[in-house]
Amino acid sequence: MPDDNYQETPVDRLKHVNDEIVAAAKAAGRVADGIELVAVSKTFDAEAIRPVIEAGQRVFGENRVQEAERKWPPLRAEFPGVKLHLIGPLQSNKAKEAVAFFDAIHTIDREKIARAVADEMAKQGRSLELFIQVNTGEEPQKAGVMPREAVAFVALCRDQLKLPLAGLMCIPPVDEEPAVHFAFLAKLARELRLSGLSMGMSSDFETAIAFGATHVRVGSAIFGTR
Numbered sequence: 001m002p003d004d005n006y007q008e009t010p011v012d013r014l015k016h017v018n019d020e021i022v023a024a025a026k027a028a029g030r031v032a033d034g035i036e037l038v039a040v041s042k043t044f045d046a047e048a049i050r051p052v053i054e055a056g057q058r059v060f061g062e063n064r065v066q067e068a069e070r071k072w073p074p075l076r077a078e079f080p081g082v083k084l085h086l087i088g089p090l091q092s093n094k095a096k097e098a099v100a101f102f103d104a105i106h107t108i109d110r111e112k113i114a115r116a117v118a119d120e121m122a123k124q125g126r127s128l129e130l131f132i133q134v135n136t137g138e139e140p141q142k143a144g145v146m147p148r149e150a151v152a153f154v155a156l157c158r159d160q161l162k163l164p165l166a167g168l169m170c171i172p173p174v175d176e177e178p179a180v181h182f183a184f185l186a187k188l189a190r191e192l193r194l195s196g197l198s199m200g201m202s203s204d205f206e207t208a209i210a211f212g213a214t215h216v217r218v219g220s221a222i223f224g225t226r
């Protein structure tokens with residue numbers, strides 16, 4: 001088969017992404033072990049996801065509770081080590097399901113959600129890895145706590161609600177230099193003494209690693225265009 005007819009599979013692309021993570025970590029003087037690849041499988045079905053799990057990937061991101069609940073139970077039964085991260089917006093009426101189903105939530109961004117998640121974790125006896133989403137670009141249509149409210153919100157979550165905070169998360173505006181946003185989020189996390197940084201997607205995860213990302217959320221670079 002001629003080379004230019006060869007179609008890269010998600011498993012090939014997973015390997016490239018992992019190699020790029022290792023290279024970006026090295027360039028930044030970091031160890032790749034400190035960087036978790038969250039493979040974003042939203043819109044892809046179980047048949048597309050299974051080979052990626054078989055290739056060794058264990059952490060996946062979904063952005064809708066219902067979609068995840070529909071497609072993941074059989075895969076989880078098959079591969080008990082899989083961890084699922086909710087990376088999309090959460091409504092408080094879905095908090096119960098989300099806490100029962102996911103291992104991490106990256107999108108805690110308002111008091112109502114924080115309280116609902118705290119209540120459900122207590123009720124269900126579960127502890128999830130939680131990230132606070134910061135709207136670093138202050139975009140009106142985008143989720144996330146505004147930067148000027150972040151310190152007070154983290155205090156509420158940590159001190160009052162006793163939430164197990166892993167760190168901060170952001171999605172930079174599409175038309176801006178992501179590095180500025182990653183640097184800002186990293187600085188804010190340092191000030192708040194939070195070690196986790198969920199930042200970087202297919203187009204910019206290497207930059208995010210240079211700025212200290214601990215969790216990169218990569219979809220299309222692995223699974224292809226949606």
Ligand SMILES: *Cc1c(COP(=O)(O)O)cnc(C)c1O
Binds near residue numbers: 088201218219
């Ligand atoms: C879809 C999505 C991603 C992955 O985006 P790609 O550009 O496909 O890598 C990452 N984070 C969030 C919050 C998303 O919704």
